[in-house]
Amino acid sequence: MFGKALTFTRMGLNCDMVEAEVDIKNGLPAIFMAGLLSQEVKESKERIRPAIQNSGFEFPVKKITINLSPAEISKTGTHYDLSIAMAILSATGVIDSTDGCIFFGELNLSGEIKWVRGIFPMVIEALKKGYNKIFIPYDNLSEIEFINLDKIIPVKTLNETADIIINNNYDTSHITTARSKMLTSRKVGNYSDIMEQRHLIDAFTIAASGGHHMIIVGPPGSGKTMAASRLPSIMPDLTSEEFMEINKIYSVAAENLNGSINKIRPFRNPHNSASSRAVIGGGAKILPGEVSLAHKGVLFLDEFLEFHSDSLQSLRTIIENKEVYISLRNGCAIYPADFLLVAACNPCACGFYGTKSGTCICTKNEIKKYRKKLNNPLVDRIDLQVKVDRLNYQELINGEKNVTSESIKAKVIKCYDIQQKRYRNEKFKLNSAITPDKISQYCIMEKGGNKTLEKFMEDNLLTARSCHKILKISRTIADLRENEIISVNDINKAVSLRFLDTEVV
Incomplete structure (x- = not known):
């Protein structure tokens, strides 16, 4: 039978x-x-x-x-x-x-x-x-x-x-x-809840618009986590194809996607004590890690320098490949991991170096040792470097609220559409992914732009990679203005969002 x-x-x-x-x-x-x-x-x-x-x-x-x-x-x-x-x-x-x-x-x-x-x-x-x-x-x-x-x-x-x-x-x-x-959306906060911090909100707008990875350096209580958690509220809605792909990952991870996320992009915030297996993926059941659960969304690493070194080393490769490869005895499991990385850390071990909100008690050697951690290969692959501080009493009580997430999102979507149209014949679709051989084609500057960028590079001894990142950020800033030509002001604003290139400890 x-x-x-x-x-x-x-x-x-x-x-x-x-x-x-x-x-x-x-x-x-x-x-x-x-x-x-x-x-x-x-x-x-x-x-x-x-x-x-x-x-x-x-x-x-x-x-x-x-x-x-x-x-x-x-x-x-x-x-x-x-x-x-x-x-x-x-x-x-x-x-x-x-x-x-x-x-x-x-x-x-x-x-x-x-x-x-x-x-x-x-x-x-x-x-x-x-x-x-x-x-x-x-x-x-x-x-x-x-x-x-x-x-x-x-x-x-x-x-x-x-x-x-x-x-x-x-x-x-x-x-x-x-x-x-089952088709309910997860609620996220609104940027109108945040007082002041316009420089930080602008940086998040640029990050969401051009797909730029971002690191925020500031003391405890400066609003890093609060601002980062609202990033999905200004990102374009998930497409049907993206939602299907994310649902596959969440099904394997045995996490409920439908009840928490519909059109809103995922936001993952693993603790810095999480193992490399939890962050990257793997184990006996070959489960996806946080990097895959953040696919097409945001991966927020608070106290980013405290994560295990092997996790940070693996992230460098994952950011470039947008996939996780988990080798097994009988084959290789592949999970997608195309996320927007937002890392956050303190300026020093005590958290108050270079801030107006507290007195730093670290020695000079301790500060140098801590800041040396920031000069790692992963940070070198992050476009936006933003410095923030705590609000004082007057800013907290009398400061103006930011514009709503809805109004920011409208700008982001318009900028997103500009990029999709511009790069319709390219393998990449966002400014952050412009390849080095295409920089000169798509990052056209107005008169004086080259000299401004050249002087900044020479004054700070920047690498070609840093120069390209400034141009990509400038391209996104110009797109937010709906202008094909990058202005000197766009370059200066991009430079202000790369503070680690210029800061001397």
């Missing part, structure tokens, strides 16, 4: 089809499994037998061979249970055929179908391949309710699954009623 059923396997976000084959022959009762299986997949035979029996079906007391094909692809996870069980029911004649069906789900001993991790990318792949009956655990429904549900069949038990296939009597009307409840 032979039966089969289809499912998928997942490595990172890449999914491959798997065929669960079952062969039942006379012989000593035993279950043999093959197909490059992880421990949790091998354990499935201990779940499937009682699940079938407790669902009212007869389990064959014979020699059973289960093969998950293709054998060369590693199989991990517990979502294979349902496909193996359906293949057994097909082999024993309980159901006629599983043609056109895909099965995902873990079985418990009573035959209930349990939630499984990372189902969304596999469901999307099944839909792409044209399958019209995709069985998923009912508990996973919230992950996919925003897509077309016509081909999705959420089930709670093995018995229910078999009944649907035997009688072809599934009704989808009851699963659409809760759909609108």
Whole structure:
């Protein structure tokens, strides 16, 4: 007796089809499994037998061979249970055929179908391949309710699954009623909540408009975290494609995306004590880290210099590649990691060097040692360098509020559209990504601009990389003015947003 059923396997976000084959022959009762299986997949035979029996079906007391094909692809996870069980029911004649069906789900001993991790990318792949009956655990429904549900069949038990296939009597009307409840947006703060700090808000506007990474240096209580947390409120809304891609990542990470984020971009704020695995990704289950959870959004690293050095070293490569590669014994998992980095730190160990809000108690050597950390390869790849201070009493009480996030966002979107149109034939789409060979083509300065930039470079002994960053920032500032020509004022403003280039300790 032979039966089969289809499912998928997942490595990172890449999914491959798997065929669960079952062969039942006379012989000593035993279950043999093959197909490059992880421990949790091998354990499935201990779940499937009682699940079938407790669902009212007869389990064959014979020699059973289960093969998950293709054998060369590693199989991990517990979502294979349902496909193996359906293949057994097909082999024993309980159901006629599983043609056109895909099965995902873990079985418990009573035959209930349990939630499984990372189902969304596999469901999307099944839909792409044209399958019209995709069985998923009912508990996973919230992950996919925003897509077309016509081909999705959420089930709670093995018995229910078999009944649907035997009688072809599934009704989808009851699963659409809760759909609108899932499509809610996360609320974020508004820049109108922040008093003064216009230099900082301008920097965030430029960062959001041109995709420029940013570092903020200032004492405790200067508003670094408050301002950074509002950055998603001025960024362009997620496109449908971006939202789908992010949802795949959050499904694998087992985090709820639908209830917290819809059009608003992700904002991730890991603690500085987080391990490299938590920040970058990896582990036994090959999970995405904070850099991937911040994909198409903001990664905020507060007390950035206190993060583990291996995390910061890895970030340098990730920023350039916009992907995370996690090497494994049986392959390589790849997660996207295209985020806007906002790092924040104190100006010195005590937090008050060069500020008006407190007295620095650090020695000169301690200050030099601390500031030397800022001259690392990662900071060298950050465009915007902004210095902030605490507000005094008068600024706090009588200071003017900033413009609303909505008005800033309108400018950002207009600037964003200008770039999309300008770079429509290029591989890059934002000013921050202009390649060195294209700088002269897209960063055209008015008369006097070259001399201004040349003098600044010579006075501060800047590298070519720093010069290019100033030009990219200037390009974004000009775009915010809706002007193709970069002015001297644009260059001067860009220079003011690179304070680490000029500050002497």
